[in-house]
Amino acid sequence: MGKGIKIMKIGGIRIEVDVSWFFLLGFFVLIIADSSVLQESNLNGGLIFLTALAITLIFFAGLLLHELAHTWVARLRGLEVDNIRLFFLGGVSNIKSEPRTPFEEFIITIVGPLTSALLGGLFLLVNLAVGAQAGVFYWATGYLAFINLIIAAFNMIPAFPLDGGHVLKSVIWAITKDNFKAMRSASLVGQGFGFISLAGGVFIALNGDIFDGILLAFFGWYLISAARRSYLQALGEKYLKNVAVEQVMSRPFAVIQPEAPINQLVFEFFMRGFKVVPVVENGYLLGLVTNNEISKIPKADWVNRRVMDVMKRRGSLEVAQLEDNLEETIKKLLLNGQPAMPVLNAERLFVGLLNPEDVGRYLRMRIQYGDKLPTSQPGGWNYPQPPQNNQPQNPYSGYLNEHGPQG
Missing domain, CATH: 3.10.580.10 (CBS-domain)
Structure with missing residues (x-):
């Protein structure tokens, strides 16, 4: 990804958004605004748009909390954190220092999905407390509960570089005592999930559901490329550090x-x-x-x-x-x-x-x-030698x- 757009700092951590994030923001606003609940409510067009925007921003705040959980635990463990980037496929925490132990990687990773699950649980409690008579608010809290729980579950898929892939890597690392072998294994699993998603997306698109098919295929391509890139980075860290x-x-x-x-x-x-x-x-x-x-x-x-x-x-x-x-x-x-x-x-x-x-x-x-x-x-x-005589050349x-x- 290229350079992000800085929007704020939280606890000394720079928060950036990629240009692609604005497309995702607009997409979510349109999807929520077009929902039957809002369209059939007594809200006018302007209020429907503002409600959809508010729900979308709360959703992205949850994504940001998910990434902040990673970074805060990393900093508590003494690791350097550069920034958080929100982009089309969610968010990523740029933790510059690598975890030093399997436990450290596990604890830094697991807090992200746990945060999303906790948010989902809180929205669900509010949803149950207000009841169906709350109308749009009831629907909005239910929607936010559902999507945060989905994010928690989705991130625990053992496909590197998703959180579940990092958890898998930490487990393999603990068993083999070899960080590089763990990275290679997690990367291969991530690429495997990527190829399955890519093939599934093509199949779905060919069977008429073009939008969902393209979205799944794009996600598969992202998994493949990101897993490979992480593996190459691990190769570099293992073999290039002390080489002239x-x-x-x-x-x-x-x-x-x-x-x-x-x-x-x-x-x-x-x-x-x-x-x-x-x-x-x-x-x-x-x-x-x-x-x-x-x-x-x-x-x-x-x-x-x-x-x-x-x-x-x-x-x-x-x-x-x-x-x-x-x-x-x-x-x-x-x-x-x-x-x-x-x-x-x-x-x-x-x-x-x-x-x-x-x-x-x-x-x-x-x-x-x-x-x-x-x-x-x-x-x-035998490298070339400079001219040898008494005159400066x-x-x-x-x-x-x-x-x-x-x-």
Whole structure:
């Protein structure tokens, strides 16, 4: 999800809403306003809308309390909480620190459904106390009791990343004493539920109930993608924390000179499957160039235009050192939106390129070989060395003599 819209702070916790949340808000208001109870009541159109809006906002307040329960218990356990985000499929608590024990994960998780069940029970008690003679208020409390109890039950489905999936993970973790194995098992179960929901949604849609079918299929797709994403995050936390960029980056890597014509870049690199090409002179990085930059140049100009004219220049790029932490480097790469991360040695010479494919390959090897995979290079690599003479060298000799210093 992208950046949310901040609406308030509660107990130091930032509450945000995703843009998609407003569609859900409008959808609920319309559904409730169109209910037979409100339509057949003696309320006029404006009061029907306000009643539907009030019921919807109370419902979302219950969702917020559900997420706040997670965050408050997490903070009581000493874990850092960033924010709560409400979006199309409900809400999510961004607890930045991972639970340290199975019990901690269980207790942080279970309070959410318990809160929803408690709210459902309270609304049910009010509903029974006021009786049917209360009219619209009786119907509204019954509706809120029903939907909160449904949320409690739904969240306890053992499909990661739903609360029930986290509870399942905590149980497996307690039995196996292995957090990663527990995450992998819970993720597989979550993906299984997702595929069942996706198939069920398609079946329902093909049998005429298109809206409900699409909604169920969309939920299944969400479960599959969220479970996979959580598993990949767990993989990263297990295998990337104490790894240096040097161990994973691609090398040696093909480079191109800044004076080369664009047609050479296209035919010698992009047509051979390269996605990003470093622009290097005398061993020093000048920039990166991808096919996106080339697509903006008319084909007739490929012979006359040079690589330096279209490259993303060094000053606008994040770069890494050989010894940098891989996990932190990948975060910088994704945050900056770069196609790859150039890697420099101590002399600032270009020695390799780190891209998401490298990390994926490394993770697949770690999954296959586990701790048997070497954590250091067996023989070392011959990286380029800076010029050796008594005269100071301009690392960007040809390019900078013509164009001056670059950012």
